[in-house]
Amino acid sequence: MTEFAGLAYYTEVPVVIWDVQRIGPSTGLPTRTSQGDLTFTYFIGHGDSNSVILLPGDVSECFEFGWKSFDIAERLQTPVFVLSDLDMGMNQWMSKPFQYPESSMDRGKILWEKDIEEIKGNWGRYLDKDGDGIPYRSLPGNKHPMSAYFTRGTGHDEYARYTEDSETYLRVMARLKNKHETARKYMPKPVLHSMAGATVGILSFGSTENAILEARHMLAAEHGIKAEFLRVRALPFIDEVTDFIEKYEQIFVVEMNRDGQMNQVLLTEYPQFAARFKSVAYQDGLPASAKWVREGILAKYETVVVSDQKSVISDQKSVAGDRKAKGGAQKKPSAKKTASAAKAGSPSKKDAAKSSTKTKKPGRKTAVKSKKK
Amino acid sequence: MNVVPEDVLKFSGIGCSSKSPTYFLNRTFGFNSLHGRMPSIATGALFADARMKGIGVSGDGDTASIGMGQFKHVMRRNVNLVYIVENNGVYGLTKGQFSATAEKGLHLKKQGENPYMPVDICMEALVSNATFVARSFAGNPKQVKELLKAALSHHGIAVLDIISPCVTFNNQENAYHSYAWGKDHEEPLHEISYIAPRSEIMLEQEMMDGEIREVTMHDGSAVILKNLEKGYDPTNRQEALRVLEEAQQNNWLLTGLIYLNTAKPALTDIYELVDTPLNRLGESDLRPERALLDKINALMF
Ligand SMILES: Cc1ncc(C[n+]2csc(CCOP(=O)(O)OP(=O)(O)O)c2C)c(N)n1
Ligand code: SF4
Ligand SMILES: [Mg+2]
Numbered sequence: 001m002t003e004f005a006g007l008a009y010y011t012e013v014p015v016v017i018w019d020v021q022r023i024g025p026s027t028g029l030p031t032r033t034s035q036g037d038l039t040f041t042y043f044i045g046h047g048d049s050n051s052v053i054l055l056p057g058d059v060s061e062c063f064e065f066g067w068k069s070f071d072i073a074e075r076l077q078t079p080v081f082v083l084s085d086l087d088m089g090m091n092q093w094m095s096k097p098f099q100y101p102e103s104s105m106d107r108g109k110i111l112w113e114k115d116i117e118e119i120k121g122n123w124g125r126y127l128d129k130d131g132d133g134i135p136y137r138s139l140p141g142n143k144h145p146m147s148a149y150f151t152r153g154t155g156h157d158e159y160a161r162y163t164e165d166s167e168t169y170l171r172v173m174a175r176l177k178n179k180h181e182t183a184r185k186y187m188p189k190p191v192l193h194s195m196a197g198a199t200v201g202i203l204s205f206g207s208t209e210n211a212i213l214e215a216r217h218m219l220a221a222e223h224g225i226k227a228e229f230l231r232v233r234a235l236p237f238i239d240e241v242t243d244f245i246e247k248y249e250q251i252f253v254v255e256m257n258r259d260g261q262m263n264q265v266l267l268t269e270y271p272q273f274a275a276r277f278k279s280v281a282y283q284d285g286l287p288a289s290a291k292w293v294r295e296g297i298l299a300k301y302e303t304v305v306v307s308d309q310k311s312v313i314s315d316q317k318s319v320a321g322d323r324k325a326k327g328g329a330q331k332k333p334s335a336k337k338t339a340s341a342a343k344a345g346s347p348s349k350k351d352a353a354k355s356s357t358k359t360k361k362p363g364r365k366t367a368v369k370s371k372k373k
Numbered sequence: 374m375n376v377v378p379e380d381v382l383k384f385s386g387i388g389c390s391s392k393s394p395t396y397f398l399n400r401t402f403g404f405n406s407l408h409g410r411m412p413s414i415a416t417g418a419l420f421a422d423a424r425m426k427g428i429g430v431s432g433d434g435d436t437a438s439i440g441m442g443q444f445k446h447v448m449r450r451n452v453n454l455v456y457i458v459e460n461n462g463v464y465g466l467t468k469g470q471f472s473a474t475a476e477k478g479l480h481l482k483k484q485g486e487n488p489y490m491p492v493d494i495c496m497e498a499l500v501s502n503a504t505f506v507a508r509s510f511a512g513n514p515k516q517v518k519e520l521l522k523a524a525l526s527h528h529g530i531a532v533l534d535i536i537s538p539c540v541t542f543n544n545q546e547n548a549y550h551s552y553a554w555g556k557d558h559e560e561p562l563h564e565i566s567y568i569a570p571r572s573e574i575m576l577e578q579e580m581m582d583g584e585i586r587e588v589t590m591h592d593g594s595a596v597i598l599k600n601l602e603k604g605y606d607p608t609n610r611q612e613a614l615r616v617l618e619e620a621q622q623n624n625w626l627l628t629g630l631i632y633l634n635t636a637k638p639a640l641t642d643i644y645e646l647v648d649t650p651l652n653r654l655g656e657s658d659l660r661p662e663r664a665l666l667d668k669i670n671a672l673m674f
Contacts, residue, residue, distance in 0.1 A: 140418050152405040
């Protein structure tokens with residue numbers, strides 16, 4: 001599949017691929033949900049390639065992205081990945097009724113017999129006529145003698161002819177990059193949940209929305225932490241996402257996987273804001289709960305903001321098996337240590353349930369409990 | 374045969390053999406796809422416009438090594454495709470490693486000795502319910518030509534396993550896929566000639582003195598088989614498997630039209646497709662009414 005994805009990117013064949021994510025790696029926990037395929041689809045393909053990814057957040061959005069993904073794929077002539085998850089795909093959800101598409105179908109830039117006749121057969125499959133990086137294409141079955149071209153995964157020029165010429169390769173790849181820029185124009189906008197007096201941001205995607213809304217409520221009511229919440233709905237990122245990131249010094253990136261894959265993508269796309277992103281990543285196969293979202297955010301929030309931090313950090317570090325750290329001997333937790341503590345500190349639901357609101361004790365309890373298991 | 378380039382689609386996988394489609398029918402759409410993945414590309418493209426005929430060229434590695442899974446399924450689905458294998462027993466493009474059709478004991482300078490039994494592409498096609506199975510030899514171009522014409526007239530999958538020596542890496546005198554060995558060991562099942570469609574309806578004739586047999590193709594053309602040894606009947610699948618087995622035992626390069634079934638529907642026939650090719654359907658053909666979605670919503674919410 002990876003090889004086909006790269007082929008479709010380079011030969012510019014539109015294709016829609018739905019990935020209803022379950023927990024991996026391999027067959028993993030086959031009946032459990034996950035958001036673990038984000039970086040897989042983001043980086044998919046051999047060589048240089050860029051992915052267009054849609055990220056529906058509920059069942060009605062899955063319906064909407066069902067048709068929208070085809071419009072986008074045919075408009076851009078590129079693979080479109082849609083990342084749903086097992087929770088949305090197989091469990092019962094409350095949902096808004098499905099919305100009838102108001103826009104008409106978009107088959108993109110296709111030339112049929114009469115179009116080719118009009119331009120007297122003067123066209124190239126990979127020519128950038130419009131300056132948006134998107135070429136024109138004809139479809140097999142077109143009977144015009146000038147309609148046919150040859151598709152190949154090997155190097156090709158603007159007229160789809162075989163070439164290994166370096167200049168041509170650079171030109172074609174630059175145009176593909178330009179096309180990816182154009183792609184941003186067609187991406188669904190993120191959903192913003194604002195809050196008066198917000199001082200931090202929460203960024204997420206997919207099915208975690210309800211859990212985050214609930215957690216956000218608890219954070220405001222019980223901890224005085226007010227957060228604005230942005231649910232991203234597509235990659236590549238668009239201006240609305242950048243604007244949001246620019247607003248907050250701390251942005252909690254909440255997602256259901258072990259390594260913080262959306263966080264990784266954000267670090268890649270926004271290196272200038274790297275210090276703002278706090279990864280709140282956790283997955284045990286169950287749908288996101290407000291408890292782990294809240295706990296995850298609190299763990300990260302405290303490590304940066306609260307001054308008496310040392311023991312929390314070291315306790316959490318001991319979860320990862322670093323006994324030396326236990327007891328909180330370090331004077332100044334380095335950024336590196338904070339990061340590893342953060343990783344180890346992803347709370348489980350049980351622990352979250354036991355922990356009280358904002359002392360360093362919960363951290364200690366967490367550590368002891370997990371060690372005994 | 375009056376093949377109209379605009380009515381044909383060309384496909385291939387990866388390999389020296391798979392480069393062939395760049396050298397014929399220049400007004401025809403072509404797709405040089407992925408190694409072992411020609412069948413899935415062809416299946417999709419031939420669905421998009423079911424009026425088109427596919428011509429695919431693959432290699433023995435492309436078909437029988439990496440592509441065996443896809444090969445099997447394109448057979449059983451009876452895709453309307455001439456599936457040519459330029460079979461040379463090696464991976465020519467990557468400098469002559471043994472492929473899955475290399476015979477056991479084949480010795481090559483850079484590779485050593487092949488320890489594995491070979492895959493017989495015609496047998497694999499037969500057991501996967503292919504509807505046209507033929508083997509030929511590049512050293513017998515007359516037969517290749519007649520078989521190609523017959524294959525093009527076939528409606529459904531037509532496999533042509535053509536032993537095509539790789540003169541760079543696998544053409545030693547004693548090698549199964551060499552010119553010399555082929556010339557010495559070729560055992561044609563019959564002499565074959567192809568006759569273009571005729572106006573009168575031809576009925577399939579029974580054996581005539583065990584000498585001549587005529588098979589009518591889907592488009593009304595006919596294939597005449599002469600000099601049938603032992604009265605070979607290419608419409609009998611069991612017989613087909615038997616002669617292949619016999620050829621293996623006796624070390625013959627058996628060539629000719631091994632099996633033919635003109636009665637089975639091709640893949641796109643078994644779906645109730647509209648007359649307009651799928652890739653030409655537009656908004657008015659495809660978009661359900663607003664009321665239909667309202668109804669679905671009413672049922673669910
Ligand atoms: C997935 C993948 N694996 C390996 C290769 C490298 N490769 C290119 S051609 C080839 C073998 C081709 O052999 P065959 O199909 O017999 O074609 P021939 O060159 O002999 O005509 C291989 C292994 C590839 N291109 N793609
Ligand atoms: S002789 Fe062999 S290596 Fe050369 S093109 Fe033919 S198959 Fe490939
Ligand atoms: Mg080969």
